[in-house]
Amino acid sequence: MPISSPSNAEDDQAAGLRRIGGSNPVQVIAVTSGKGGVGKTNISVNLAVAMARAGRAVMLLDADLGLANVDVLLGLQAHANLSHVLDGSHSLEEIIVSGPSGINIVPASSGVKRMANLTSYEQAGLIRAFSELRHPLDTLVVDTAAGVSDSVMAFTRAAQEVVIVVCDEPTSITDAYALIKVLNRDFGANRCHVLANMAQDESEGRALYRKLARVCERFLDVTLHFMGTIPYDPALRKAVQRQTAVVEALPGSPSAKAFKTLAHTVANWPAPQGTRGHLEFFVERLVGPIQENRGYLA
Ligand SMILES: Nc1ncnc2c1ncn2[C@@H]1O[C@H](COP(=O)(O)OP(=O)(O)OP(=O)(O)O)[C@@H](O)[C@H]1O
Numbered sequence: 001m002p003i004s005s006p007s008n009a010e011d012d013q014a015a016g017l018r019r020i021g022g023s024n025p026v027q028v029i030a031v032t033s034g035k036g037g038v039g040k041t042n043i044s045v046n047l048a049v050a051m052a053r054a055g056r057a058v059m060l061l062d063a064d065l066g067l068a069n070v071d072v073l074l075g076l077q078a079h080a081n082l083s084h085v086l087d088g089s090h091s092l093e094e095i096i097v098s099g100p101s102g103i104n105i106v107p108a109s110s111g112v113k114r115m116a117n118l119t120s121y122e123q124a125g126l127i128r129a130f131s132e133l134r135h136p137l138d139t140l141v142v143d144t145a146a147g148v149s150d151s152v153m154a155f156t157r158a159a160q161e162v163v164i165v166v167c168d169e170p171t172s173i174t175d176a177y178a179l180i181k182v183l184n185r186d187f188g189a190n191r192c193h194v195l196a197n198m199a200q201d202e203s204e205g206r207a208l209y210r211k212l213a214r215v216c217e218r219f220l221d222v223t224l225h226f227m228g229t230i231p232y233d234p235a236l237r238k239a240v241q242r243q244t245a246v247v248e249a250l251p252g253s254p255s256a257k258a259f260k261t262l263a264h265t266v267a268n269w270p271a272p273q274g275t276r277g278h279l280e281f282f283v284e285r286l287v288g289p290i291q292e293n294r295g296y297l298a
């Protein structure tokens, strides 16, 4: 299936958007967490859709390889998935499906045990396969599984921006700390973003961030940045039941507004500054000239 262009929602056109073309560096964002069920997949989908609605060319990779659910969440029929890329029967481009607001989705398999235990060679093969996509692409959002498995680490390390999702549960914070510790001590990551989900309000979100940042900055050589708060929102659950993205189905809801703010935040992150010396998504595009300003949402 051909890779489609992003749709341009009218309300976001006013923001004066600028498309980024073919060989520019691609912003790659891994959405991960220590504990499962904190909202990674919903956040990945809605962030991707919100950015597409703001005029950005967005791809969403379902990197929860053994228990895929991006396609289920959006009610999409994927005829093939990453397991078919690994067995050589399909190219990466052939498995891509179009999602809401024109995002391109790379679906994973569900219940294929082998996919949950890929070798490092296979993980590297998948990450490298993205470099062969020649379509204009501004942002790749990577929805990972929870925890510290080898494949979560491989996909997370291969992204320039790491978003750790937390919610107000003691295990969410302790597991986030454990994840950041592994990323820092074993893989040299020294910064990440923290996104609070299912919070009552912004101040609860900030408090969660502070709790985590205090302990990380005390015991690890890592800097945490507060990315924002997504409120607990029954509208998001309603959208899930309808198998739609809340930013599209219920754009006036509190969570949809928060996702829109988040899309602005992410769009204004500085461009990646070259390669970091290990396996990364779209590494060839990082080697080229660095764009001076990616902030297309003034
Ligand atoms: N902001 C929110 N408000 C209300 N419900 C939410 C919110 N975010 C997520 N949820 C609900 O929380 C549940 C878990 O969400 P999701 O599947 O996105 O989590 P996950 O971190 O991807 O889980 P896993 O670790 O299993 O992949 C879902 O039922 C979803 O509807």
Ligand SMILES: [Mg+2]
Pocket (backbone or CB within 6 Å): 040, 041, 042, 064, 069, 143, 144, 145
């Ligand atoms: Mg998930």
